[in-house]
Amino acid sequence: MRALFLIFMFTVLSGCLxxxxxxxxxxxxxxxxxxxxxxxxxxxxxxxxxLKQMINGYEQGHWSVSDSNMKLxxxxxxxxxxxxxxxxxxxxxxxxxxxxxxxDTYDLSKTMKRVFN
Numbered sequence: 001m002r003a004l005f006l007i008f009m010f011t012v013l014s015g016c017l018x019x020x021x022x023x024x025x026x027x028x029x030x031x032x033x034x035x036x037x038x039x040x041x042x043x044x045x046x047x048x049x050x051l052k053q054m055i056n057g058y059e060q061g062h063w064s065v066s067d068s069n070m071k072l073x074x075x076x077x078x079x080x081x082x083x084x085x086x087x088x089x090x091x092x093x094x095x096x097x098x099x100x101x102x103x104d105t106y107d108l109s110k111t112m113k114r115v116f117n
Contacts, residue, residue, distance in 0.1 A: 023068045024086040031065065031084070035093050035112035042093065042112055052080075090114050 035042045043051045044063060050072055052059045061074035070082040070093065081096040095110040 019088050021086040024084065026065045026068055026084050028065060031091055034115040036115050037110060037112045
């Protein structure tokens with residue numbers, strides 16, 4: 001019994017038991033904010049504009065969301081597709097690059113987490 005308790009505690013403390021919604025209906029107001037990963041920062045504004053800072057510069061334009069999918073359209077007409085997940089009540093974004101992709105091919109290293117100040 002003690003061994004089961006220790007395994008349970010390790011699982012909880014290591015974050016393995018997370019409440020993940022893979023297809024949330026995205027609340028636009030809750031989506032507004034700053035997201036970041038190791039290379040990019042994305043500022044999602046309430047006026048449906050965005051600013052994306054990358055290693056090689058920045059991009060800005062307008063965003064839209066449908067169900068759990070977000071689309072960024074830059075001033076240069078470049079489109080970026082994003083998958084929105086809700087993890088423990090907070091949105092996380094996975095950049096899907098410039099084309100639509102099958103969920104099994106998402107690069108999880110591109111996950112952007114919400115920045116809280």
